[in-house]
Amino acid sequence: MTVQDVDRSSFTEEWERWHRDHEEALASPHGFLAITSLRWLSPEPTRFEDAPGAWSSGPEGVVVELAEGEELTVDGTPVHGRYVFGVIAERASLYPGYGDAVIEVAKRGGNDIIRPRHPGNPLRTDFTRTPAYAPDPRWVRTGRYLPFDEPRAVTVGAAVEGLEHVYDAPGEVEFELDGETFRLTAFNGKRPGSLMVLFTDATSGVTTYAANRSLQIAAPDDAGKVTLDFNRATNLPCAYTDLATCPLPPTENRLPVAVEAGEKIPLERGGQP
Known part of the structure; x- marks a missing residue:
């Protein structure tokens, strides 16, 4: 997909529907x-x-x-x-x-x-909404899934000091941004075959939550092609409350570039509307 191929109005409307559904789940009676x-x-x-x-x-x-x-x-x-x-x-x-x-x-x-x-x-x-960057097709990147020969156990830290999580990583996701190639260690996603990456970037602690953000990725196609839509990068619960035990990204998932897409620092943590 190229930016020129996208109907920006439809793209924005679809993102708004997705974000509204995401926020309703977050603020559900038992969320x-x-x-x-x-x-x-x-x-x-x-x-x-x-x-x-x-x-x-x-x-x-x-x-x-x-x-x-x-x-x-x-x-x-x-x-x-x-x-x-x-x-x-x-x-x-x-x-x-x-x-x-x-x-x-x-x-x-x-x-x-x-x-x-x-x-x-x-x-x-008291929850109203989570601020986010305006959706932009530029942040929809085509990538490649690179499976490991066998899943690797990856130990990561947690939002709670002293706690660790161990996840099975089935592989990595490779993508390009502004002429540079990056790889992110991927964990299993919410649906069979799908993937999830935890990451930080140069906006972390500035306009986005410092500890982590999460991105769900649909299952790779037969050629290993994946789509990373950073407009759908979301906060984990620890961005809103200290009562969460969220995992932190593995070291290699700390991107040196600014991903100016997706959710920003919550208002509850001092984020700006």
């Missing part, structure tokens, strides 16, 4: 903006002010002990007393209900956690 705390579980049963029960983590996995009158809903079924969620897989989450809230039960960086999500959290109810 990341609804999180009221991040609780690291230990073997000692502990109560928290924004969740029912006493929570612990041990050989059985995550366990909650609900007092008389307390209730959670698991898969539509009310539960009372002692309930064992079991051992949760890394990066997996469960969402038992608690009134109009949900209590996310998850594992991040090898640690069991809970993150209550309350629709009335001010971060969610």
Whole structure:
């Protein structure tokens, strides 16, 4: 695709629809903006002010002990007393209900956690929008997927100090920008065969969030061709709240150029409209 080939009006309208849908998901009643705390579980049963029960983590996995009158809903079924969620897989989450809230039960960086999500959290109810660069076809780049012989385990840091994440990287994505060639380590995306890259660039910490941005890439075609639409580079939850455990980009994904496309620093973090 070249800039000349694009109907700019349709391109902008499509981007606006996509961004509106993305923001609605972010600010949904139980989205990341609804999180009221991040609780690291230990073997000692502990109560928290924004969740029912006493929570612990041990050989059985995550366990909650609900007092008389307390209730959670698991898969539509009310539960009372002692309930064992079991051992949760890394990066997996469960969402038992608690009134109009949900209590996310998850594992991040090898640690069991809970993150209550309350629709009335001010971060969610006060949310308006995320500033972004105006969509520009220049930032839609054709690239090439370079698969590894075998997926490589890549350890990256996290928004939470001392925490690490390990992802399987199936390959790299190569693209050109202003006559220079760049390669980004890619992780598996949200859909089968798709890819995701975490990156920073020369705008990071200036107009875009300092720690990271994320870009989803559709599955490569049979020739390995991919499309990188940097207009759809999005913030991770840690751009909005300190209650997220987002991964940081691998070192090689720190681009030395300014990618003036996609989402900017959120207003909640001092970003400019």
